[in-house]
Ligand SMILES: Nc1ncnc2c1ncn2[C@@H]1O[C@H](COP(=O)(O)OP(=O)(O)OP(=O)(O)O)[C@@H](O)[C@H]1O
């Protein structure tokens with residue numbers, strides 16, 4: 053029996069999700085690839101959460117890489133290999149040759165970057181590849197009335213990019229993409245703790261701090277946590293107490309890029325659509341939407357109501373799914 057299978061992929065800097073038409077989301081994995089460097093070219097030994105778990109627990113020859121950085125492909129071979137593994141997992145039941153893949157790209161990508169994503173999906177075994185702009189997919193997945201003759205504002209904050217867009221009549225009216233998102237928030241925490249406490253911490257610790265006590269706006273019951281790392285002064289392990297307020301201050305600079313992007317997008321929005329946005333508010337998606345108090349900060353700065361979508365991590369891939377159901 054010959055039948056095609058349609059799949060939607062959110063190829064994210066932090067997480068890759070795969071939607072199979074008729075089945076829903078079947079893969080949610082970190083965008084991580086573990087490679088054995090003893091081979092040339094390097095051999096991929098694991099992808100996704102399996103690869104993430106290997107970080108720091110493997111023999112010296114195995115290294116874990118994140119093939120996407122700042123929302124674009126940084127390591128083409130590793131990205132293609134990761135996609136190949138995920139697509140294989142998704143299309144077990146049908147002939148590989150008929151696989152149609154819809155994959156999201158940030159709104160600001162260049163032609164070269166689009167081609168890289170397209171080629172990676174093709175070399176991973178997809179027969180047909182179509183690209184969808186990430187903010188459009190996010191808006192669809194968040195259930196916004198994207199096809200209506202009214203404006204909706206979507207803000208998707210991922211690991212590598214934050215995308216701000218106004219959509220109406222099935223199209224992006226105006227948008228802005230900044231390469232300051234979740235990963236940069238982690239970096240800001242690393243830099244702050246190095247400068248203020250002379251303590252060196254890694255990316256995963258920084259992300260833990262962000263998720264446990266990080267915030268964009270003061271919140272009730274905020275406290276502190278103990279952070280372990282390497283003392284920059286004597287090289288020995290040490291732990292320090294870090295407060296929620298300190299972390300909030302450390303994140304301020306990065307968050308100002310997001311606020312600027314929202315402000316500029318609002319300024320570039322035709323007045324009739326601006327009126328719609330005042331009524332409909334701003335919708336947040338992506339993992340960064342879960343940063344405590346981010347909705348409150350945006351609401352205070354823009355004076356427009358802000359809603360965090362349900363399942364913010366799933367919206368983009370859900371959007372590709374909705375698009376696939378619509379078009380085929
Ligand atoms: N509770 C939380 N609070 C703050 N940040 C969070 C939380 N949970 C996840 N994140 C952050 O969300 C980001 C990942 O979000 P998401 O999966 O939407 O990104 P992505 O789609 O892979 O990236 P991009 O769209 O930029 O390519 C990470 O930076 C992660 O640290």
Ligand SMILES: [Mg+2]
Nearest residue numbers: 064210338368
């Ligand atoms: Mg994303």
